[in-house]
Amino acid sequence: MNAKNSCDSPCPIARTLAVAGDAWSILILRDAHAGLTRFDQFRKSLGIAPGILTRRLTDLTDEGLLEKRNYSERPPREEYVLTPAGRDFLPVLFMLGAWGRRHRGGGALTRFVDAGAGTDIEPVAVDAVTGARIGTRPIRIVEADGG
Secondary structure, rough: OOOOOOOOOOOHHHHHHHHHHOOHHHHHHHHHHHHOOHHHHHHHOOOOOOHHHHHHHHHHHOOEEEEEEEEEEEOOEEEEEEHHHHOOOOHHHHHHHHHHHHHOOOOOOOOEEEEOOEEOOOOOOOOOOOEEOOOOOOOHHHHHOOO
16 A cells, blocks of 8 residues: 555454545546546536645555556556456445435436346345345354464
8 A cells, every 4th residue: 555545453344445435536446437537528528626636646556456558659548457456346346336215315326237137236245155145143253363
């Protein structure tokens, strides 16, 4: 992690929030998953001030969720593409969206549709070890052992 966003907490949630815990960063990642790659595309989609967008794109690039690639030599132009870490963030976005649909719904809401099947995506978080849906069984937090 870069010095600006460093987080010494042993909690992986705290460490994730240090990297992508503000609304603009999450919305940029949403748009990147929808295929946006260029500065002007993000600016238009989000209605974000150019300075704020520049900072968030730099942070997401520094943290390894996006990478810059040249798409034009003359004039020199760059685009932002998802890295493997950025692509791994998609389930997080879908779970945030599912929570929002359930608890902040009302009115017209954007739908996320499986492009192949044409059906709405309804994400579910499942523990790969037990097969149980997360949230249906009690949890406990085990502190890191400092090693």
